[in-house]
Amino acid sequence: MTPDPAAASAPGVLVTGAAEEEVLAAVVVALRRLCAGGAELHLRAPPVLDASVADRAGYSTSFPHLLGAVSRGGAATDLVLTPAACYHVYPLFEGRVLAAPAEVSVLADCHRQEATTERGRLRSFRMFETVRLGGAEDCLAWRDDRLDRLGHWMEALGLPAERRPANDPFWGRPGRLLASAQRADRLKWELSADVADGVRQAVVSVNHHKEHFGAAFGIRTADGEPAHTACLGVGLERLLLALHHAHGPTQERWPTHVRDALGLTRSCTN
């Protein structure tokens, strides 16, 4: 009897097999084409991050309840677990003046110490992101374009997604104000899909950060102002769970148009 990879992991932590990985590799290729056509870099970031980057980006104070830190022998180290893939991108642009908008895609294993473990609520998961850096109008238009593209793509995958304004889970009482402002300004939108009967999770998130990261990392536009940034993020395991829920666990039996949209029907010669 073949062991079940999903059986032995800690809550919110998944081991995956070859069939799942084939789909996820195809998803990443499709997302790069769809959402990062103008990217000058396609990065793969590690699961750990310089703690000072998380501090400067404000993650440590805004989301202390979610941040996993790396310790050794009970003592803190200089590393945290990567909370979102895009935190590896901003330091690359530190101190730069952007002559034109820049775009970078990045894939990383991310970590959040979630308190619950309902289906799709993972602590360790992969995130594909594309980050846009530029002026305010450019970032806003880019974000809206990517939200449209991703919505159509999920439809093509047979995952009719609910599109809604959202907020990040900022911590504590000041966090509630930040969350309200984020939602009121329509800075964050999510595309949600069912990952199980009655369990709907955000699969896609698009965000306009305004000058938050530009100011934190000294990134400017040609006019000397802090750059604005926007990003799109796709939770790869959540997308996989949504595909399984919609089309069943055996990808060879998924509808042809879904397999086509993922490039699963292409062939390689050696």
Added chain:
Amino acid sequence: MTPDPAAASAPGVLVTGAAEEEVLAAVVVALRRLCAGGAELHLRAPPVLDASVADRAGYSTSFPHLLGAVSRGGAATDLVLTPAACYHVYPLFEGRVLAAPAEVSVLADCHRQEATTERGRLRSFRMFETVRLGGAEDCLAWRDDRLDRLGHWMEALGLPAERRPANDPFWGRPGRLLASAQRADRLKWELSADVADGVRQAVVSVNHHKEHFGAAFGIRTADGEPAHTACLGVGLERLLLALHHAHGPTQERWPTHVRDALGLTRSCTN
């Protein structure tokens, strides 16, 4: 000017670009063919591991100086950073009786809180492993076969490797005894290659663990004895660094036989 992905990371932590990822994806495909032909599962494991698995496997006491733990708000959690990919495999076989030898390949981001950061000494790195579970003779013969195969493969890649008995960096005074015994019994062999002028690092390691993991996880052979296990491990970033050192940073200019051996010359149609 395109930002340099390697520039902004913490010591021993690498962000990689598309060119590097293309090589590493080819390496994993090649390694699965070469070293895991009989595997019933090809797994991809997350960068975090149930801490109790590391405890039961003896890692926490044998390598406390290398083990990274996940904390939140200064308090320990139930997770550690994956110290080696194979720790995700043994729990899958917990309590089983093996009717025949079993083989599983696994790929994971691993973490070790190394004290130094010379070239190739990473804290966060990817490891490809194949694990064999069976009788003592089977595991020993399998390990020696894989050591030969990997030695020939590295030669084909233009990386003439030094083959030498080795030991794990067990901690403290009792650790020195364990290390001596491991070396005297020739349980661990490494294939080392230059990753920079005068810097040689182990790229491949093959190990016979005897009944260590079989006893820890209650895995038995048909005769009721604790199963023996063996594994091979390949450090993917180190292999990449060795390829860069031998053939230069631009893979399109690598010798054709090297690109052939990695399958980089194959083509895909969509």
